[in-house]
Amino acid sequence: MHNLWIGAVLALVVSGGAAAHEGPHDLRRMDFPAPVAGGRILAVDLHTHTVFSDGEVWPTIRVEEARRDGLAAMAVTEHLEYQPRAADIPHPDRNRSYQLSKAAAGESVLIIPGAEITGQMPPGHVNAVFITDANALSRVNPEAAIRTANAQGGFVFWNHPYWSRQQPDGVARLLPLHQSLIAQKQLHGIEVANGADYSESAFRIALDNNLAIIGTSDVHGLVDWDYDVPRGHRTVTLVLAPDGSATAIRKALGENRTAAWYRDSLIGRPAILEQIVRASLTLAPGGYAEGSKVLTAVVKNTSPVRYLLRVRSPQALYNSTDIVTVPPHGEAQIQVTGGVTPANLSLDFEILNTLVAPRQPLVLNLKPKAP
Numbered sequence: 001m002h003n004l005w006i007g008a009v010l011a012l013v014v015s016g017g018a019a020a021h022e023g024p025h026d027l028r029r030m031d032f033p034a035p036v037a038g039g040r041i042l043a044v045d046l047h048t049h050t051v052f053s054d055g056e057v058w059p060t061i062r063v064e065e066a067r068r069d070g071l072a073a074m075a076v077t078e079h080l081e082y083q084p085r086a087a088d089i090p091h092p093d094r095n096r097s098y099q100l101s102k103a104a105a106g107e108s109v110l111i112i113p114g115a116e117i118t119g120q121m122p123p124g125h126v127n128a129v130f131i132t133d134a135n136a137l138s139r140v141n142p143e144a145a146i147r148t149a150n151a152q153g154g155f156v157f158w159n160h161p162y163w164s165r166q167q168p169d170g171v172a173r174l175l176p177l178h179q180s181l182i183a184q185k186q187l188h189g190i191e192v193a194n195g196a197d198y199s200e201s202a203f204r205i206a207l208d209n210n211l212a213i214i215g216t217s218d219v220h221g222l223v224d225w226d227y228d229v230p231r232g233h234r235t236v237t238l239v240l241a242p243d244g245s246a247t248a249i250r251k252a253l254g255e256n257r258t259a260a261w262y263r264d265s266l267i268g269r270p271a272i273l274e275q276i277v278r279a280s281l282t283l284a285p286g287g288y289a290e291g292s293k294v295l296t297a298v299v300k301n302t303s304p305v306r307y308l309l310r311v312r313s314p315q316a317l318y319n320s321t322d323i324v325t326v327p328p329h330g331e332a333q334i335q336v337t338g339g340v341t342p343a344n345l346s347l348d349f350e351i352l353n354t355l356v357a358p359r360q361p362l363v364l365n366l367k368p369k370a371p
Helices: 004-013 059-069 096-105 134-138 142-151 176-183 200-208 223-227 246-254 270-280
Strands: 019-022 040-045 073-076 110-118 125-129 155-158 189-194 212-216 236-241 258-262 265-268 281-288 295-301 307-311 323-326 330-336 347-351 362-366
Touching (some): 019 323, 040 270, 059 223, 110 134, 110 246, 125 142, 134 142, 142 155, 155 212, 155 246, 212 265, 258 270, 265 270, 270 362, 281 362, 295 323, 323 330
Parallel strands (some): 189 212
Antiparallel strands (some): 019 330, 040 236, 110 125, 125 155, 212 236, 258 265, 295 330, 347 362
């Protein structure tokens, strides 16, 4: 259930179409501009593992990866019920991985305490972040652990609800326990993207039940191996918050000010995605083609997302098809015919690598900013 068609189209047009220019930047950094409405776009990874559960690396490596990727925050979410390395790392304190990560991070990355409640369906696997003591969650059954996490002020979300080991047909479904937890405000979010997977059914559940849209790496090995960094990027949640403090991020999660960034696709509610895209893309007039009235329009991208646009405006295009790629921290030039002038330049775009509902991309209009 991946956005494979987006990947295929990106591969076809990444080096063709309208003139595209990529600016100098660190390809692995998740540095987003501030949203139009104020505040910041923060990349956070709320689902990671180390050798203290079934991961392959020491917590300090996770911190260094987060620092290199430019994450604003990372949650440490070791399995509570599944400790396959206990014979080698039998530490009785389930908070130990968080403590080591926090000490290594210092002020460079916000480390969020958390845990993965690892149960059979229902409820399946559930992450609790912004908790105060993982040990208290490990002493009770999964449903009680969810309630304990809530009592600690935690943010609780359903992990990979479409996972084929628990849902053989790969479709996420709300069972009575999930419905009860949502009704009681004990379940606050749902992963629509986990690692290499995207689920339309999980996205629909998020939209229909007012749950936060979450994307995570669920990384076990090295991020660079799993995501081919810097050519790729880990799956993360983008949070719109006034600052990068724990209080601001926790509040933004609770208010559903989130989107998933998965394989260069943005998945979220229309209002959130519009803020992210408008903060990323600007339209400006260039010059006229020599001896003509064909106007060059410049689309500039100040984000790490590679945007794939379809021009929906009626004006005929001169130097490209209607599919335009705008590289990260770069720009694309579109030549527009029909007597368009700098004063009346206005283009409608379908942002093909966004989803505001299953199989439904964001559509918006760009105009040059007033001087």
